[in-house]
Amino acid sequence: MSEIIAGIDVGTTKICVLIAEVENNEGEETLHLIGTGLAATQGLEKGMVVNVPQASESIAQAVEEAELAAGLPIRNAYVGISGKHISTMTNRGVVPVSRSSGGITPHDIEQALDAARTTASKPPGREIIHTIPRRFSVDEQTGIRDPIGMHGDRLEVEAQIVLGASSSIANLVKCVHAYGVEVEDLVLEPLASGEAVLTSAERELGVVVVDIGGGTTDIAIFLEDSLWHTVVRDVGGKLFTRDVAFGLRTPLAIAEELKISHGHVLPERIAPEERVHVAGFGSQKMVAVPRRILAHILAARAEETLELILTEIKRSGYDGMLPAGMVLCGGTSLLPGLTALSQKTLQSPVRIGSPDSVHGLARQLASPAFATAVGLLLWGQRHQWRTGEERRDGDSPWDRVSRWLRNLLPG
Ligand SMILES: Nc1ncnc2c1ncn2[C@@H]1O[C@H](COP(=O)(O)OP(=O)(O)OP(=O)(O)O)[C@@H](O)[C@H]1O
Ligand SMILES: [Mg+2]
Numbered sequence: 001m002s003e004i005i006a007g008i009d010v011g012t013t014k015i016c017v018l019i020a021e022v023e024n025n026e027g028e029e030t031l032h033l034i035g036t037g038l039a040a041t042q043g044l045e046k047g048m049v050v051n052v053p054q055a056s057e058s059i060a061q062a063v064e065e066a067e068l069a070a071g072l073p074i075r076n077a078y079v080g081i082s083g084k085h086i087s088t089m090t091n092r093g094v095v096p097v098s099r100s101s102g103g104i105t106p107h108d109i110e111q112a113l114d115a116a117r118t119t120a121s122k123p124p125g126r127e128i129i130h131t132i133p134r135r136f137s138v139d140e141q142t143g144i145r146d147p148i149g150m151h152g153d154r155l156e157v158e159a160q161i162v163l164g165a166s167s168s169i170a171n172l173v174k175c176v177h178a179y180g181v182e183v184e185d186l187v188l189e190p191l192a193s194g195e196a197v198l199t200s201a202e203r204e205l206g207v208v209v210v211d212i213g214g215g216t217t218d219i220a221i222f223l224e225d226s227l228w229h230t231v232v233r234d235v236g237g238k239l240f241t242r243d244v245a246f247g248l249r250t251p252l253a254i255a256e257e258l259k260i261s262h263g264h265v266l267p268e269r270i271a272p273e274e275r276v277h278v279a280g281f282g283s284q285k286m287v288a289v290p291r292r293i294l295a296h297i298l299a300a301r302a303e304e305t306l307e308l309i310l311t312e313i314k315r316s317g318y319d320g321m322l323p324a325g326m327v328l329c330g331g332t333s334l335l336p337g338l339t340a341l342s343q344k345t346l347q348s349p350v351r352i353g354s355p356d357s358v359h360g361l362a363r364q365l366a367s368p369a370f371a372t373a374v375g376l377l378l379w380g381q382r383h384q385w386r387t388g389e390e391r392r393d394g395d396s397p398w399d400r401v402s403r404w405l406r407n408l409l410p411g
Contacts, residue, residue, distance in 0.1 A: 006077035007376025012215025016373040017066035033360035035070025037062035046234035047083035047216035049171040056178035076182040082189040085165035116159040190220035192375030197353025207324035212332035237332040266337035267295035325349030329371035
């Protein structure tokens with residue numbers, strides 16, 4: 001039986017469900033997309049569930065559509081989580097190395113990660129979403145990326161711990177459960193996006209991935225092939241739309257349409273005579289407005305957003321350590337001119353990241369807006385030992401744990 005992986009990206013503006021089959025061609029694994037479901041989101045604000053019945057209904061719609069396309073039901077899925085309740089901390093875990101002739105085993109690493117998890121001073125009302133190893137020490141030797149097989153008495157891990165508010169986590173899980181789908185794993189959205197749009201060279205060298213969606217801007221810093229810092233801010237494309245609605249005195253739906261069809265964040269690139277036609281409220285007539293004005297409104301919000309991103313990068317302390325620059329994704333990254341403006345503001349290389357590592361991905365999905373959804377599948381593929389007992393016929397559960405840990409280790 002072939003393996004199936006499902007991902008549910010619960011975004012502020014859209015829910016995207018992807019179902020993929022893992023194909024194994026002579027030991028080389030590829031993902032083949034077999035089902036897609038998309039629904040407009042109700043019941044979410046700034047990345048978080050604010051109305052459980054509405055959000056459940058939107059998720060159900062998208063899951064149903066994907067299941068119909070795939071011709072099979074999904075029992076469990078990797079689900080993206082975001083929102084400003086997300087925080088990170090670093091902690092160490094130390095364990096004695098179990099005596100075995102083969103040196104340190106994946107089991108020792110699990111134990112060390114467990115120690116880092118259980119000794120973390122978790123504030124009340126918060127839960128651990130991820131414990132990601134950065135570096136290991138074996139006795140006196142520090143800075144080890146993959147200690148499996150090494151000999152020593154004492155194993156120490158330095159781990160990055162990602163936390164979220166228990167209430168937000170519970171609400172999200174409840175919405176997914178409402179349709180009868182089990183949450184295989186919650187995955188921090190920028191981590192998923194990073195899976196989909198970063199190259200291993202960028203992750204190794206130092207890069208920041210910024211997913212500007214509808215309600216949140218997710219920032220994740222990768223260094224030496226591991227996550228070093230992440231922060232979620234509650235600003236996104238909806239604010240751009242709101243500014244246009246206020247600035248041009250037009251309803252939100254028209255402002256959104258104007259932004260998507262005629263938006264630009266570099267007013268100087270727009271010919272002064274270009275006009276856009278803007279419908280007013282109620283019976284007001286259409287007015288022709290210079291497109292440059294629209295661009296000025298969007299540019300002001302883009303500059304503010306980029307300043308915020310820059311502040312967060314500086315606050316992380318890693319600003320001088322990102323030679324691979326910034327990779328932008330999320331729907332808002334489609335705004336024309338944003339790459340150039342970002343390069344100017346951040347004084348570093350910037351590119352747009354579109355997911356393309358899954359076979360059968362329709363052109364519509366190879367867009368930066370689907371980075372998280374595709375990344376959830378890739379995350380699932382990397383961590384698949386946890387799912388379906390029937391998977392990987394012939395492998396012992398131990399083989400799977402071992403492979404999972406190998407994939408998790410930096411480098
Ligand atoms: N071509 C475009 N130009 C400008 N903005 C766009 C374009 N296409 C989509 N957007 C904006 O992108 C935003 C949606 O992005 P995305 O689909 O990544 O968000 P989301 O995942 O639903 O939300 P979040 O991740 O913030 O919870 C909307 O605000 C939309 O207006
Ligand atoms: Mg998103």
